[in-house]
Amino acid sequence: xxxxxxxxxxxxxxxxxxxxxxxxxxxxxxxxxxxxxxxxxxxxxxxxxxxxxxxxxxxxxxxxxxxxxxxxxxxxxxxxxxxxxxxxxxxxxxxxxxxxxxxxxxxxxxxxxxxxxxxxxxxxxxxxxxxxxxxxxxxxxxxxxxxxxxxxxxxxxxxxxxxxxxxxxxxxxxxxxxxxxxxxxxxxxxxxxxxxxxxxxxxxxxxxxxxxxxxxxxxxxxxxxxxxxxxxxxxxxxxxxxxxxxxxxxxxxxxxxxxxxxxxxxxxxxxxxxxxxxxxxxxxxxxxxxxxxxxxxxxxxxxxxxxxxxxxxxxxxxxxxxxxxxxxxxxxxxxxxxxxxxxxxxxxxxxxxxxxxxxxxxxxxxxxxxxxxxxxxxxxxxxxxxxxxxxxxxxxxxxxxxxxxxxxxxxxxxxxxxxxxxxxxxxxxxxxxxxxxxxxxxxxxxxxxxxxxxxxxxxxxxxxxxxxxx
Amino acid sequence: xxxxxxxxxxxxxxxxxxxxxxxxxxxxxxxxxxxxxxxxxxxxxxxxxxxxxxxxxxxxxxxxxxxxxxxxxxxxxxxxxxxxxxxxxxxxxxxxxxxxxxxxxxxxxxxxxxxxxxxxxxxxxxxxxxxxxxxxxxxxxxxxxxxxxxxxxxxxxxxxxxxxxxxxxxxxxxxxxxxxxxxxxxxxxxxxxxxxxxxxxxxxxxxxxxxxxxxxxxxxxxxxxxxxxxxxxxxxxxxxxxxxxxx
Numbered sequence: 001x002x003x004x005x006x007x008x009x010x011x012x013x014x015x016x017x018x019x020x021x022x023x024x025x026x027x028x029x030x031x032x033x034x035x036x037x038x039x040x041x042x043x044x045x046x047x048x049x050x051x052x053x054x055x056x057x058x059x060x061x062x063x064x065x066x067x068x069x070x071x072x073x074x075x076x077x078x079x080x081x082x083x084x085x086x087x088x089x090x091x092x093x094x095x096x097x098x099x100x101x102x103x104x105x106x107x108x109x110x111x112x113x114x115x116x117x118x119x120x121x122x123x124x125x126x127x128x129x130x131x132x133x134x135x136x137x138x139x140x141x142x143x144x145x146x147x148x149x150x151x152x153x154x155x156x157x158x159x160x161x162x163x164x165x166x167x168x169x170x171x172x173x174x175x176x177x178x179x180x181x182x183x184x185x186x187x188x189x190x191x192x193x194x195x196x197x198x199x200x201x202x203x204x205x206x207x208x209x210x211x212x213x214x215x216x217x218x219x220x221x222x223x224x225x226x227x228x229x230x231x232x233x234x235x236x237x238x239x240x241x242x243x244x245x246x247x248x249x250x251x252x253x254x255x256x257x258x259x260x261x262x263x264x265x266x267x268x269x270x271x272x273x274x275x276x277x278x279x280x281x282x283x284x285x286x287x288x289x290x291x292x293x294x295x296x297x298x299x300x301x302x303x304x305x306x307x308x309x310x311x312x313x314x315x316x317x318x319x320x321x322x323x324x325x326x327x328x329x330x331x332x333x334x335x336x337x338x339x340x341x342x343x344x345x346x347x348x349x350x351x352x353x354x355x356x357x358x359x360x361x362x363x364x365x366x367x368x369x370x371x372x373x374x375x376x377x378x379x380x381x382x383x384x385x386x387x388x389x390x391x392x393x394x395x396x397x398x399x400x401x402x403x404x405x406x407x408x409x410x411x412x413x414x415x416x417x418x419x420x421x422x423x424x425x426x427x428x429x430x431x432x433x434x435x436x437x438x439x440x441x442x443x444x445x446x447x448x449x450x451x452x453x454x455x456x457x458x459x460x461x462x463x464x465x466x467x468x469x470x
Numbered sequence: 471x472x473x474x475x476x477x478x479x480x481x482x483x484x485x486x487x488x489x490x491x492x493x494x495x496x497x498x499x500x501x502x503x504x505x506x507x508x509x510x511x512x513x514x515x516x517x518x519x520x521x522x523x524x525x526x527x528x529x530x531x532x533x534x535x536x537x538x539x540x541x542x543x544x545x546x547x548x549x550x551x552x553x554x555x556x557x558x559x560x561x562x563x564x565x566x567x568x569x570x571x572x573x574x575x576x577x578x579x580x581x582x583x584x585x586x587x588x589x590x591x592x593x594x595x596x597x598x599x600x601x602x603x604x605x606x607x608x609x610x611x612x613x614x615x616x617x618x619x620x621x622x623x624x625x626x627x628x629x630x631x632x633x634x635x636x637x638x639x640x641x642x643x644x645x646x647x648x649x650x651x652x653x654x655x656x657x658x659x660x661x662x663x664x665x666x667x668x669x670x671x672x673x674x675x676x677x678x679x680x681x682x683x684x685x686x687x688x689x690x691x692x693x694x695x696x697x698x699x700x701x702x703x704x705x706x707x708x709x710x711x712x713x714x715x716x717x
Contacts, residue, residue, distance in 0.1 A: 072590075072591070073587070073590075158626065159625035159626060162625060162626055162710065163624075163625060166623070166674070166678050166710075166711055166712075167674070167675075167678070172678065172711065173703055173708045173711045173712075174544055176708070176710065176711050177543070177544035177545075177708070178543045178544050180710070181543075181545070182545060182593055182709065182710075183591045183592065183593030183594065183709075184591060184592050184593065184626075185587075185591050186593075246592050246621070246626060246627050246628045247627070247628050247653070248627075248653060248654075249627065249653050249654035249655070269673070271675075335656055336654070336655055336656070337655045337656055337669065337670055340655075
């Protein structure tokens with residue numbers, strides 16, 4: 001290893017190396033984490049980015065627990081207190097909220113990238129299946145989390161959940177009591193227990209079976225993703241909503257974006273268990289069986305027209321249901337039930353027709369393209385990395401540091417001016433500036449100098465000392 | 471390697487360190503009951519698998535007592551004192567058949583604990599309704615009263631009683647006086663038996679379409695008394711889920 005050939009005199013470095021050396025005795029022996037020295041496409045390590053966001057959610061969530069009591073009387077008021085009175089509570093809550101959205105999004109993106117690049121092959125079936133379970137319980141984790149706000153959106157989420165458990169055949173009554181307990185004060189405690197302990201624990205255990213042995217931790221991109229979460233939080237601060245009150249109808253509201261698809265299905269008025277339970281399950285089932293059907297030796301999406309078309313069709317379905325789930329008839333003179341109702345015939349007809357069209361078009365297009373390319377050699381071109389000269393590297397690094405100092409001061413000043421969402425934006429921007437800075441520093445390559453001068457520049461005693469050490 | 475072969479092997483340590491005499495005695499004690507012919511393999515493996523089976527049975531028996539522990543997760547809303555209780559009215563008196571006006575309703579907690587934390591729980595809140603005279607509210611017995619859970623079986627909003635409102639029963643075409651309506655999505659329940667007749671709750675499959683109900687009786691002084699309920703689908707119903715109504 002590099003560090004062994006060049007022993008450092010720096011005490012901190014020595015201590016770190018000592019620790020790393022001992023860590024090899026632990027379970028981490030099997031995991032190799034690479035810190036890349038050049039830019040890599042983040043598509044390849046979306047899973048690691050999901051994990052980074054998971055850690056951020058763990059930290060912010062643990063902090064939020066200090067001021068939150070899961071009870072019908074206090075839950076909403078506690079969140080309001082965190083948001084409005086507790087110092088930096090607004091920021092921490094927003095990071096937690098937008099982090100949850102980012103985690104769901106990254107997990108889904110990760111799933112699709114791995115799907116299209118055929119990574120479930122080469123004995124990765126266990127990793128694929130645990131990943132799928134992780135994805136489902138990530139959504140459950142987010143769902144249990146936003147119920148804890150106990151606002152009108154939580155009311156809607158709870159009612160969606162209740163309608164699904166109540167509509168389950170045979171086990172309905174038992175399932176209802178098992179998941180929701182008996183009453184409002186009980187379901188909030190149950191969801192809390194699930195959210196802060198049971199599901200995170202399950203996720204941690206599943207991760208042991210999901211992590212491959214070779215991981216890439218890209219500091220600049222991870223930092224940029226965290227920065228992006230904060231920037232989005234600054235632009236669209238999380239809302240409090242209206243306190244959950246079962247005596248009044250919830251205002252017209254929609255669930256979080258990862259549930260609107262499910263919501264659209266339920267709103268068609270057909271049997272809720274089938275539309276809200278069985279149909280979404282089919283999508284998960286499709287992903288579950290794919291590695292056991294797609295046994296070919298081809299990996300890239302270009303060589304697997306059937307599975308690529310299948311994946312694209314599923315994306316189209318997700319988009320249609322998700323967008324439709326957001327739509328509510330704006331005519332407020334109609335009764336709520338009619339405004340929420342989705343006309344099932346047009347909904348399912350469009351879904352089926354667009355799915356069929358999407359599949360046929362993409363599949364035949366890819367087959368045609370493959371037929372055209374027969375015999376042609378595939379050329380893989382890599383973009384040439386941009387290299388900055390020493391002068392421009394120095395200039396840009398200094399400028400970026402100055403910019404970061406400016407953002408820090410700005411964040412502090414906007415916090416004092418109670419412009420908290422601006423603070424969040426500026427902290428996020430500083431993170432992204434740091435990401436660029438880090439990348440420039442790591443990408444910098446000192447100009448080539450003739451070897452002879454390098455040797456001459458070295459003090460003549462140096463090699464002798466090193467030899468004596470050995 | 472059989473036992474007899476083992477005995478014939480030379481023992482290098484015996485000659486050098488240990489005294490020779492006790493050694494044969496000890497070895498003679500052990501192998502003597504072993505028959506010359508080894509047991510047939512099938513029989514031996516049969517015993518082995520029998521023992522394994524018994525081990526598995528023991529393990530399962532060890533776990534079995536924990537199966538009913540599942541009830542821990544499905545406790546009823548009103549775990550605790552399930553006793554006959556009079557119904558406390560907002561003015562501090564108890565509901566009485568002599569004074570409670572027909573076609574009116576009052577919200578009460580059951581079981582009443584006096585602890586606001588429990589008594590405000592929606593799953594412990596019920597609506598006592600004295601039916602309109604047209605529906606039999608003029609009777610001076612328990613048949614004039616109904617007590618339903620307030621949690622709408624559609625999506626858990628709390629419904630309200632609308633006195634005097636006339637609705638048409640979609641099945642019989644009869645006009646019913648007094649109506650239970652949920653403010654959220656407009657589910658309507660038939661006041662006489664708590665079955666949903668309009669709105670989304672009426673589209674749900676039975677027993678997911680009827681309000682859970684408490685059994686009432688009138689004591690000797692005319693007070694309305696709640697009889698201890700059994701929260702199952704077939705009896706008083708499951709709150710937030712529904713109740714099976716015999717047609």
